[in-house]
Amino acid sequence: MNQQQLFEQIQKKRSFLCVGLDTDIRRIPKYLTDTSDPVFVFNKEIIDATHEYAVAYKPNIAFYESLGWKGWESLEKTIVYLKSKYPEIFVIADAKRGDIGNTSNLYARAFFDHLDFDAVTVAPYMGEDSVKPFMTYPGKWVIVLALTSNKGAFDFQFLKDAESGDLLFESVLRKSQGWGTIENMMYVVGATKAEKLREIRGIVPAHFLLVPGVGAQGGSLKEVAENGMNSKCGLLVNSSRGIIYASNDVDFAEKACDAAKNVQLEMEQLLIEAQLV
Amino acid sequence: MNQQQLFEQIQKKRSFLCVGLDTDIRRIPKYLTDTSDPVFVFNKEIIDATHEYAVAYKPNIAFYESLGWKGWESLEKTIVYLKSKYPEIFVIADAKRGDIGNTSNLYARAFFDHLDFDAVTVAPYMGEDSVKPFMTYPGKWVIVLALTSNKGAFDFQFLKDAESGDLLFESVLRKSQGWGTIENMMYVVGATKAEKLREIRGIVPAHFLLVPGVGAQGGSLKEVAENGMNSKCGLLVNSSRGIIYASNDVDFAEKACDAAKNVQLEMEQLLIEAQLV
Numbered sequence: 001m002n003q004q005q006l007f008e009q010i011q012k013k014r015s016f017l018c019v020g021l022d023t024d025i026r027r028i029p030k031y032l033t034d035t036s037d038p039v040f041v042f043n044k045e046i047i048d049a050t051h052e053y054a055v056a057y058k059p060n061i062a063f064y065e066s067l068g069w070k071g072w073e074s075l076e077k078t079i080v081y082l083k084s085k086y087p088e089i090f091v092i093a094d095a096k097r098g099d100i101g102n103t104s105n106l107y108a109r110a111f112f113d114h115l116d117f118d119a120v121t122v123a124p125y126m127g128e129d130s131v132k133p134f135m136t137y138p139g140k141w142v143i144v145l146a147l148t149s150n151k152g153a154f155d156f157q158f159l160k161d162a163e164s165g166d167l168l169f170e171s172v173l174r175k176s177q178g179w180g181t182i183e184n185m186m187y188v189v190g191a192t193k194a195e196k197l198r199e200i201r202g203i204v205p206a207h208f209l210l211v212p213g214v215g216a217q218g219g220s221l222k223e224v225a226e227n228g229m230n231s232k233c234g235l236l237v238n239s240s241r242g243i244i245y246a247s248n249d250v251d252f253a254e255k256a257c258d259a260a261k262n263v264q265l266e267m268e269q270l271l272i273e274a275q276l277v
Numbered sequence: 278m279n280q281q282q283l284f285e286q287i288q289k290k291r292s293f294l295c296v297g298l299d300t301d302i303r304r305i306p307k308y309l310t311d312t313s314d315p316v317f318v319f320n321k322e323i324i325d326a327t328h329e330y331a332v333a334y335k336p337n338i339a340f341y342e343s344l345g346w347k348g349w350e351s352l353e354k355t356i357v358y359l360k361s362k363y364p365e366i367f368v369i370a371d372a373k374r375g376d377i378g379n380t381s382n383l384y385a386r387a388f389f390d391h392l393d394f395d396a397v398t399v400a401p402y403m404g405e406d407s408v409k410p411f412m413t414y415p416g417k418w419v420i421v422l423a424l425t426s427n428k429g430a431f432d433f434q435f436l437k438d439a440e441s442g443d444l445l446f447e448s449v450l451r452k453s454q455g456w457g458t459i460e461n462m463m464y465v466v467g468a469t470k471a472e473k474l475r476e477i478r479g480i481v482p483a484h485f486l487l488v489p490g491v492g493a494q495g496g497s498l499k500e501v502a503e504n505g506m507n508s509k510c511g512l513l514v515n516s517s518r519g520i521i522y523a524s525n526d527v528d529f530a531e532k533a534c535d536a537a538k539n540v541q542l543e544m545e546q547l548l549i550e551a552q553l554v
Contacts, residue, residue, distance in 0.1 A: 024383070062376055062383035068391045069349035076345055098400060099339055099373050100427040106301070106339035114345045123375060123400045125422060127429020145402060150377040152404020155452060162439040175432060 001090055001118055001139060003183055003208065007232040009055045009088055011277050014268040016233050017260060018056035018092065018210065020240025021046065021078065022063050027245060029252050039067070039074035042252075044081055046244050049253035053264035056090040056236050057082060058210075079115050090236070092210065093117040096145065101129035112137045119143050121188060121210070124172045128179055135184045142185055146173050146200070149190025149213030173203045182206045189228070191219025191237065197227035208234050215242035221263070225270040233276055239263055278367055278395055278416060280460055280485065284509040286332045286365055288554050291545040293510050294537065295333035295369065295487065297517025298323065298355065299340050304522055306529050316344070316351035319529075321358055323521050326530040330541035333367040333513050334359060335487075353392060360393050367513070369487065370394040373422065378406035389414045396420050398465060398487070401449045405456055412461045419462055423449050423477070426467025426490030450480045459483045466505070468496025468514065474504035485511050492519035498540070502547040510553055516540055 010016050023039050023046075032038040047057065059078060064071035082091055097107040097120065104122075111117045112134075119141035122131050134142035147157055147169040157169040166174065173187060189200055191213035200209070209228055213219040214237050221237060228235050243263070247255035271277045287293050300316050300323075309315040324334065336355060341348035359368055374384045374397065381399075388394045389411075396418035399408050411419035424434055424446040434446040443451065450464060466477055468490035477486070486505055490496040491514050498514060505512050520540070524532035548554045 022380070060376070060380055062374070062380045062387065065349075065387040066383040066391060068353055068387070069346045072342075072346035072349045094376075096374065096376050096400070096403075097339070099337070099371075100425070101429075103299070103337055103339045106343040110339065110342040110345070114343060123373070123402045125400045125402045125433060126373075126425050126427055127432030127434070129427050129429040131429075148377070148403050150403060150406050152378075152406040152408075155404030156401060156445065156448060157404070159436070159445065159448060160439040162437040162442070165439070168433065168436065168445070171433060171436060 003232060006055070006090060006208065009090070010233045010271070013053065013055055013264070014271055014277050015053050015055055015264040016235050016237055016267055016271075017054045017263050018058050018236045018238040019046070019050050019054045019243055019260065020094070020212070020238050021057055021059040021244065022240040023059070023244065024063055025067060027248070029248055029250065031250065037074055037077065039064070039071065040077045043074070043078045045253040046256050047082060047086070049257040050243065050260040051086050051089065053260040054089070056092060058092040058094050058238055060094040060240070076115060079117065083116050090118050092119045092121065092143065094121050096121050096123050098123040098126050098130040100126065101133055104130050104133040108133045108137065112140050119186065121145065124176060131176065132179055135180045140184065142180065143210050144172065144176050144185065144187055146187040147189050147193050147196060149192045149219065153190065153193070170203060173200065177204065186210055188212065191221075191224050194219060194223035194227055197224060201228060201230065205230060206234070208236060210236045210238065212238045215239045221266055222270065225274070229270070229274050233271065237267070280509060283332070283367060283485070286367070287510045287548070290330065290332055290541070291548055291554050292330050292332055292541040293512050293514055293544055293548075294331045294540050295335050295513045295515040296323070296327055296331045296520055296537065297371070297489070297515050298334055298336040298521065299517040300336070300521065301340055302344060304525070306525055306527065308527065314351055314354065316341070316348065317354045320351070320355045322530040323533050324359060324363070326534040327520065327537040328363050328366065330537040331366070333369060335369040335371050335515055337371040337517070356392050356394065367395050369396045369398065369420065371398050373398050373400050375400040375403050375407040377403065378410055381407050381410040385410045385414065389417050396463065398422065401453060408453065409456055412457045417461065419457065420487050421449065421453050421462065421464050423464040424466050424470050424473060426469045426496065430467065430470070447480060450477065454481065463487050465489065468498075468501050471496060471500040471504055474501060478505060478507065482507060483511070485513060487513045487515065489515045492516045498543055499547065502551070506547070506551050510548065514544070
């Protein structure tokens with residue numbers, strides 16, 4: 001999928017919502033655990049209930065890995081289901097991978113070749129050769145961690161480079177831009193650091209940003225939009241727990257639908273204000 | 278396993294070799310691909326042939342993930358085999374994970390609870406709460422990336438902090454020490470940057486270091502030992518391709534045995550020179 005196609009989906013659905021499929025077997029409704037693949041059944045119900053309001057889904061791979069090979073099987077089934085039933089939806093592997101070039105190649109193979117994800121999140125610590133292998137697949141994207149939504153972001157991401165005066169996350173944004181294009185790179189910028197979004201837009205005006213941290217982590221959607229939107233929206237805002245765990249009972253899909261719709265309505269308003277729809 | 282037990286294994290085997298199980302289905306002997314689980318069969322043969330000379334094994338998870346759930350099944354079988362047949366061996370998941378605390382918890386569950394790894398490699402970009410969940414398992418270790426062996430290490434790891442004057446990898450070493458102890462933390466330091474090892478020992482004198490990059494990547498074992506050894510050896514030096522792909526034919530296990538033995542003999546000499554055996 002290219003940038004224009006993603007923007008068209010955003011305009012069509014009047015939404016820039018990404019639903020985080022952080023499916024924890026310990027948190028899904030009890031009655032589902034009698035089925036042969038509760039994680040897949042849960043995901044399928046959530047996807048069917050929310051797809052009208054979401055342009056992207058983002059399984060965090062940790063939740064699947066914690067179940068071993070059975071978790072990977074649930075993940076594979078989820079991606080096959082998504083891609084066959086809703087091919088217009090952008091699907092992100094939130095994997096935060098990154099290794100020497102030779103090995104990052106294999107992670108790219110895992111997520112783009114073996115599975116049919118559209119994008120993978122990658123940590124920048126190991127530099128260019130850990131990120132570039134993900135950009136050799138046409139139409140696929142790498143999403144580089146810049147400024148994350150957690151408390152630990154302050155440990156290293158704000159260190160100031162003596163030479164350029166840039167903070168580490170700014171160095172990451174500046175340097176990594178040269179590795180790809182606005183058609184194959186995005187950045188993770190946490191909603192909990194929304195005040196930084198305006199500065200970040202100064203460095204990467206045209207890239208899409210994947211913004212976690214709205215909802216359970218405390219970030220504000222309005223602030224994110226005001227500081228981070230560009231002429232093609234340029235934002236995918238993720239919500240996980242607020243949607244997928246809106247209810248813990250037989251009505252979980254219905255309540256997830258309501259929660260996703262509420263976020264979509266807020267997003268629609270923000271898109272109208274920005275004259276993008 | 279605690280630090281003393283690891284040192285005792287090193288003394289007993291007169292080796293600080295870690296064998297990297299970077300098992301690529303496209304590189305293993307062709308005749309194995311007729312078996313129902315070629316990756317596991319290959320690993321089992323390699324382990325049986327080299328275990329006398331190695332104190333640790335390190336599957337790089339990318340190689341298994343690239344095969345989807347079947348790869349995870351091969352990984353699980355490999356770990357079960359290692360832990361039941363050679364319980365004295367230290368087993369490292371080279372996963373380079375790291376996410377917000379809530380999610381790192383799940384990665385810890387994947388590698389320590391679901392699988393029985395002794396250690397996991399973790400990227401430091403997201404800071405303390407991405408690393409600490411791995412330290413809540415008694416006897417288990419987190420291995421934080423400090424200075425990696427690849428070319429991309431120069432992109433960010435050498436940025437100098439304006440306030441402290443530390444390079445980024447030095448900031449990582451200094452700050453992260455406070456998150457754990459020498460009994461649950463190690464660091465990755467690439468052999469290709471052996472000249473930095475002496476400085477690194479100044480910052481982390483007592484921690485074990487996991488050193489990749491000897492062999493195919495060009496690092497020198499002698500230099501690593503001269504600059505990085507401490508009173509409990511303090512080193513696990515990894516070799517992957519040089520051992521597991523020593524031959525591509527029916528004698529692959531035999532040739533892996535020879536290659537591992539050669540490295541062990543060189544290590545024995547270095548341990549004798551350092552008066553550690």
